Amino acid sequence: MIGVALMLIAFSVIDFSGWWTVRTISNVVHFSSILALIAMGQALVIVSKEIDLSVGSVYGLTGIAFITFEQSLGVPGAMLAALGIAATCGLVQGIAVVWGGLPSMIVTLGGLFTFRGIIYVWTGGSVRNFSEEARAHWLTRAFGGEFLGFEVVLFWMLLMLVILSAMLKLTRFGNHLLATGGAADSAESRGVRIDRVKIVTFMICSLMAGFAGIVTLADRPQTHVTIGDLLELEAIAAAVIGGCLLSGGRGSLLGAVLGAFIVTSFRYELIALGAPSSWFITFVGVVLIVAVIFNQKLARWAGHNV
């Protein structure tokens, strides 16, 4: 919240007329919402003291599956099948991490390459056309149209924020997730099945990435096999900037959403100020490091062991 406030003040000072326009805010909020869906899943994984580098590829694979399956399964069937693929990606990786005893960074790095490779092999370099009938389907419009003058992805993102925040703060599973990331040994000694918790968390993360892919393509079906390329880095950056500690056990889904907003806003402002757009990746790296240092100091100041 502090970061967003500082950012908005800074943008208002240096570029008031460019920043505070309906079109600018709409553009930033649109992409922020897509990124936030992925970042929220990532935040849950980070809270469990793991990381998922495959979310960009899962986002892409699910989106490609949605478009490809539509011809044979129709829009509802394609959505379910695509989300099934996303859940499977998370399940397989979760099992490899928990039961295989492998570092999540390595497993999900493998997932990043594997799922991207599947996209290339499956599509042969070109993504199918999404038919006019499919674009006009009520379900496609429900996920990809506009509502009250806003892109519906904003409302889906807010809905998921409410659901996942409630899950994290109010449910037994959320309690177990925080305990697993905070002190796994202690949690296990109190009967928490940390293996199940982590596997389910990986599945939720992949489902969120896949859902973001579907929502994106329902709205703008003209895509390419590069869909999701490097989005994992922006999603991790958003989660960390939003206050997720890589040491696990602490994190905020609202923070991840605000982190996505910050990352996207800076992309706009860098371009608006005339900086080469390739500087954006440098900016994300710098802000990421600053955010990690700031979050750690803040946590230590609050008396947490990080």
Added chain:
Amino acid sequence: MKHATQLAAASLLATTALAGVAVAQEKQFRFVMVSHIGSNDANMGWLTESLAAFEEKYPDVTTEYISTNNYSVQEHVRLLEQAIATRPDGIAVPIVDNDAFEGPLRRAIEAGIPVVAFNIPDSRPADERIPYLTYVGGDEYLTGLHLGQYALEQAAAGNIPAPTGIVCASHDAAHQGLKARCAGMQAAMEGTGAKFEELFIGAEPAAARNTLQSFMQANPETNYIFTVAGWSSPWAWGVANDMGLSPDVDNEGVTVMTVDEAPVSIEGIRAGHLLAANSQGFWLQGYAPMEWLYWNKTLGYEPKSDILTGPVIINADNADKWAALVRSVFGDQEYDNQNTW
């Protein structure tokens, strides 16, 4: 009986030996194309189809197509070094980066492996560039230049607005061929007084849209968008359309141009979304390098100039013919699948 057995054994031996010779004659040469156009790029089909046609004509040659699947110069160089280590009879490779490719290619050429550059040449002066046999491909600078000149002709004829700002949207900041396309467009627009910007949008569709839209908002004078990949042209058109900038080809709003004889480019022109694209002769870029490698190995030929296969402007006047041609190569189903408009 003994003589008969010996005769039969000798006949079998002779037959086997002859068959072996025949096989050796059938596959005397192995040429490798080390490409950056991988399975993440539909243009790969042009190249692999043309290599198959070449093998049909020259049965004593084996062709291999290996490629990266992402936009990584480092990975491309690694692939090239691996290909050189297998001691092929010839290599065709795009010079995506002069400095990165210089070392491995000079070593290959010194080891007696002939090299033909395709798709992207060494951009330096002739006496400084990597000593490959020849370059077969389009001229990326001319691609941008001629597309820009075509746009200005259309503006002069009153078919589209005169340029007030031009953005060259590129998905790969390290690709010197794409930079050359932008440079050609910039050269064409010099003297018009329009502001020119090269913008790195990346290859991720949603992020690219976000980047381009941010640029268009911050630079409202921009009314020409040049996407240096055909597949990103619908994104540019979509951004301009969402912003209410009238991106179809008419005498108002934004005008979008792109490249490639890809279905998405051709159908964008036919639908009135895109002003023009170009063909750089992809099929020839696969076939002709193999032929020059073959002639070099068998006849010692060394071409003394580059061999340009493009650009050819694709516009509303000839898009129907291009569609028919591309359909004949890709097939109707694949063509329609690749039309993502």
